[in-house]
Amino acid sequence: MNSSDTAVDRAGQLLPEAPWLTALGDNAPKFTEGLARVADVIVTDGALPAGLKALFAAAICAVKRDEGLLEHFLTTAHKEDVGADRVAGAAVGLLISRGVRPHELFVTAAERAYGGPVGIDAAPGTAEAEVAGAYAYFQSYFGAVPDYVELLGERAGRALEGYFLMREAALGETPLPPRDMELLLCAVNAAEYQARFVAIHARGARRAGATEEQLVEATLTAMPFAGVASWLPAAQGVIDSRDVVGP
Numbered sequence: 001m002n003s004s005d006t007a008v009d010r011a012g013q014l015l016p017e018a019p020w021l022t023a024l025g026d027n028a029p030k031f032t033e034g035l036a037r038v039a040d041v042i043v044t045d046g047a048l049p050a051g052l053k054a055l056f057a058a059a060i061c062a063v064k065r066d067e068g069l070l071e072h073f074l075t076t077a078h079k080e081d082v083g084a085d086r087v088a089g090a091a092v093g094l095l096i097s098r099g100v101r102p103h104e105l106f107v108t109a110a111e112r113a114y115g116g117p118v119g120i121d122a123a124p125g126t127a128e129a130e131v132a133g134a135y136a137y138f139q140s141y142f143g144a145v146p147d148y149v150e151l152l153g154e155r156a157g158r159a160l161e162g163y164f165l166m167r168e169a170a171l172g173e174t175p176l177p178p179r180d181m182e183l184l185l186c187a188v189n190a191a192e193y194q195a196r197f198v199a200i201h202a203r204g205a206r207r208a209g210a211t212e213e214q215l216v217e218a219t220l221t222a223m224p225f226a227g228v229a230s231w232l233p234a235a236q237g238v239i240d241s242r243d244v245v246g247p
Contacts, residue, residue: 007036014039014057014224016072038223047213051080052180055090056187056221062106063098063188064225070105074113084110084118089174091118093181096170097188120175127165131157134164141204171204179208183218190234191222198237206244215241 008025011032015021025032042053058073077087087110095103110118131153138149152160171185172178182205189197202215210218219234 007032010036011039013043015069017068035224038220041217042221042224046217047211048183048217049080051077051082052183053217053221054080055082055087056184056218057225058109059090059094059102059106059184059188060191060222060225062094062102062109063191065102065105066225067105067109069225071109071113074106074110078113083175084114085120085175086180087114088118088120089176089181090184092120092170092174093176093184094188096166097185098192127169129161129165131160134160137164137168177208179205179210179214182208183210183214186215186234186237187218187221190219190230190237191226193226193230193233195233195236195240198234199240200237202237202241203244206241212238212242 006025007029008021011021012018021032024035042050042057044050054073054076058070058077061067061070061073074087078084091103091106091110094106107118135145135149135153138145149160149163152163171181174181176184182201185201186198186205189201198219202210205215205218215238219238220231222230222234
């Protein structure tokens with residue numbers, strides 16, 4: 001970032017091809033400077049590398065169905081040397097978090113940004129699961145088996161087995177490290193104003209080694225795409241996660 005760059009220029013580093021930024025700079029210069037300062041944090045290396053924050057922004061844009069910005073941020077992630085295997089891992093996390101359509105948009109944009117299919121060299125083998133094992137997993141992750149897990153296990157045990165398999169694979173068995181997957185899910189849930197889920201994944205991120213500065217940068221990524229309102233649930237989730245003593 002050059003010290004002579006205007007607020008419009010700096011905001012444009014985050015939001016390219018946004019002709020409305022010029023008008024915003026003319027009509028609300030103080031607001032534009034505020035947006036630029038948020039952009040400064042997202043597009044530069046800080047507690048988290050800029051490429052990882054671009055990956056988080058891409059996931060948010062997939063959820064928001066903004067295909068243009070989605071491809072822009074994946075292209076940025078590529079330029080910042082975020083590997084295709086990590087992008088493929090992020091796509092798995094996005095699928096469990098927000099379902100098939102954001103996943104599909106993300107994968108399609110990743111193929112364009114990376115010049116071909118992005119994939120994972122997954123270990124062969126048969127996935128095994130049973131309700132008791134699922135309960136043990138959630139007991140380990142949360143410190144107790146949540147009531148919504150018990151409800152699924154009691155009334156649709158095979159679905160709980162499926163949920164467990166997807167969650168275990170997505171959060172801990174892709175090339176995107178567990179800390180970064182948890183941070184990505186914090187960012188996506190901040191963009192969706194979900195304080196409870198920010199807290200769940202912030203606790204997971206802390207256990208995987210994330211610092212509070214990293215949690216703040218990850219969730220702050222949501223602000224330009226979901227508004228300042230996204231910071232309230234983000235902050236609440238980060239604060240609530242402080243009860244994690246250690247990894």
